[in-house]
Amino acid sequence: MLTDSGRETAATSSPTRSNRPSKRLGLIAFIATFGGLLFGYDTGVINGALEPLEEDLGLTALTEGFVVSILIFGAAFGALIGGRLSDRYGRRHNILVLSVIFMIGTLGCVLSPTWEVLAVFRFILGLAVGGASATVPVYLAEMSPAERRGSIVSRNEFMIVSGQFAAFVINAIIFNIWGEHDSVWRYMLLVAVAPAIVLLLGMLRMPESPRWLISQGRHDDAFSVLQQVRTPEAAQAEMAEVEALAEEEKLTQVGGPIDLSVKWIRRLMLIGIGLGVFQQFTGINSVMYYGTQLLADAGFSSSAAIVANTLNGLVSVLGITIALKVMNKVDRRTMLFVGFALITIFHLLIGLSAVLLPDGTVKAYCILVFVVLFVFSMQGTIGPLAWLMLAEIFPLKIRSFAIGVCIFVLWIANALVALFFPPVVAAIGIAMTFFIFAGLGLLALIFTTQVPETRGRSLEELEDQFRANYS
């Protein structure tokens, strides 16, 4: 009691001192989320760059899918390797290395003479994207105090979609100025160097994560970092908490593949994998990567399609913003079910518009509206929700292994959709492709009935329920 009230008076009596650490934390979050922004920019920039690129380097539907998806395959491996490296060498070190890889990858892509070279550098860029997805949220969570952790980490998700939106907008501007240049796609890709430079220069001045320092036994270093980002009183109090969290972190790494021999754990693993796969099989990223071409196929001119495509980026940002606000007020299962239902309806409407309407402006605008509504429903529900649920369905002791496997499978599912979307559309058309997505959506609705409700329930309750139901 005494120490508590003593702490309060000390904090209120020196407002300037307590204000500075919070500003410093704000700056750290701002700089680190450039990792998320780059993740979004580099995955989104191909959308709009693809059509001039296709003409310049002579891509077919097959090589186009290959060049786009190889970044995502790279990200799958980047997430695995990045997680390991950030545990060994530290979060800050990892983000610095990533910012350099982002630059090398981007410049390599910009200067590619052939699509084969482009593919190699897109793979390298993918490693950085995956590494950023595994490191930046962890760094942010470990830097922020418990009460601000949720909002600072979700800012990263917001930055990812903002990065995609920014890429769409900048592509549209560049295309409308230099559209007739053969190399216009190179200018579009080059822009991504700027945030990578900000990330590199910014992170050089940011501190290492205190939790990681403690996991390495560097308690004094951890304390001096906490003093920078907390009030002096809070820093002292938080050392104990960070040490406890570092211990808990070790516990999450206990379980491994052999624990899948237990039926209820295997069952949870399948549910986690299902969440990742069905999130990607909504086809969200076929719009985020190929939206401009999709709209051109629907009947827009090239320059109108690239402008209309920015709407996909805009509603994506709006959707995530709303989802992050309502996510904890609605049951997870309800939100999943509503999400998949809406998405399936819009898939059907896109397909029906493509089949039934005569070619022309009406058809083009109908498809645009339904695609935009699909993107909004997706990012407003399942997009962020699947990530949240992956973080909370697994027992503590197998969490590290289980989440690692689920995220790897999620990236692979993402890459497969990106790889096959262009050749499938070329072979059977937009309508049939979206009818296939609608079919996958129906499977997802059936899958949703198997997902446990996790909102407002302790892990112990969940474990007991699962053990009882499935062993």
Next chain:
Amino acid sequence: MTVLVAVTDTPEGAHALTVGKEEAERLRTELLVLNLSLTEFAPTEIAVASGVDVLDRAGREARDPAVAVLDLIQERPDIERLVIGVKRRSRVGKALLGSVSQRLILHSPVSVLAVKNE
């Protein structure tokens, strides 16, 4: 001396715990329990194991349960017997995940009592 029971999250594991306790009583010796599951024991298992030392797997090194057991035997020279529950496994299951029991029986430096649950 000490009898070590390795308990998994299965009916065989629970059975091994009961048999291990009887074995320790028969040999008039200490019982040590290693919980190989990822969660707390179920209530009946807690009742059986009450009053004895229960250890949990800890750290990344214990990701493989067989390694966790063998490391513990290495660390504690007083352990002179290991009790485990075994079960027939499908060929596919064994091919995918291997058999922890088989590795323990082959590599344990102390005698192993393998109990079937029937």
